[in-house]
Amino acid sequence: MTSASPLLDAPIGVFDSGVGGMSVLRHIQAQLPHENLIYLADTGYAPYGAKPEHVVAERSLAIAQFLVGQGAKALVVACNTATVAAIKLLRAHYPNLPLVGVEPGLKPAAAASRNGQVAVLATDVTLAGAKFLLLRDQVSNASGAKFLLQGCPGLVDQIELGECDSGATRVMLEGYLLPLLAKGVDTVVLGCTHYPFVRASIESILAKAGRHDVVLIDTGDAVARQLARLLASNACLRPESGTPATLKAFTTASGTALSAAFSSLLGLVPVVKELRIEKDLAIPDAH
Structure with a gap:
């Protein structure tokens, strides 16, 4: 050839x-x-x-x-x-x-959600951006999904340090995830390209909480x-x-x-x- x-x-x-x-x-x-x-x-x-x-x-x-x-x-x-x-x-x-x-996968998340309660994990800059907020409003209006936005300060730093499955990272993730689970979310958007590297830790937290039904969205x-x-x-x-x-x-x-x-x-x-x-x-x- x-x-x-x-x-x-x-x-x-x-x-x-x-x-x-x-x-x-x-x-x-x-x-x-x-x-x-x-x-x-x-x-x-x-x-x-x-x-x-x-x-x-x-x-x-x-x-x-x-x-x-x-x-x-x-x-x-x-x-x-x-x-x-x-x-x-x-x-x-x-x-x-x-x-x-x-872009955070809001459209696939809305399609995957059964109850319309979708959490978005991302950096504060992403969540405050006009482009993201416009997309959120468009998808929400079209689908009826409600997006619960959760900034995750410190999480990127942990991943950069190679602490993807450490105890400190798990505690941090629990602090971000558990209140969202309590609000009934059934879909979670990994809205930062770093976050798929802590997917195993997130899945462990979901399993411990008895929430095997929660869908994780990665747009890579x-x-x-x-x-x-x-x-x-x-x-x-x-x-x-x-x-x-x-x-x-x-x-x-x-x-x-x-x-x-x-x-x-x-x-x-x-x-x-x-x-x-x-x-x-x-x-x-x-x-």
Whole structure:
């Protein structure tokens, strides 16, 4: 089979404030196994959920500029907070580039709910965003579902530390989940790309509470499907070839830590390089 053209061979850029976007990356790899990928974790500036929206937007644009400079043929904003803050800005800057953001799965949650009581776990910035609130109102009006919004301060930090199933993380999750269960929710949206990594802990809490009926909604699969559709419509899907797909990674913090996260969360060992982002410019470190 012949080698892909330069455009088809170009990588897909995926970024997040840290390791959370790996929950989206694994769906992309599963659905598009022949695509070359670049993952960028802005861990040195995490969590985004505690930052002003305009700051997150500026950093997202700087990261996008770096990924495009690396030859990215498409971008995935694998972060709910960055999508809320920056997706409109990114689309204005790159109108001809396939670009996919992440939105909490309110529509599938409303469809899955039997009693119309849906909890949304997310960062405070996501839950306060005008884009999210408009979507909530639209879905609520169309479906009759009631969305109970629960900010989860500290949870992203625990996941970034690798504390996905620790006692402290479980206590934190119980504090967020149990009051929602008491209000009768039967569906829970994991409204941050970090949160699928604590899914096992959430399921354990639900089981202990006798709530095996609660449905958890993770939108990573939908993001990968949308990416595949955009690549196909732009005629830039990479075909199967004799050259295996590659995965490169960048981080604004410790490369060793990101490598360890890839290994523990996805069982992968990509090449990881450290990066600095100063104002609106992303600069690879010399080493």
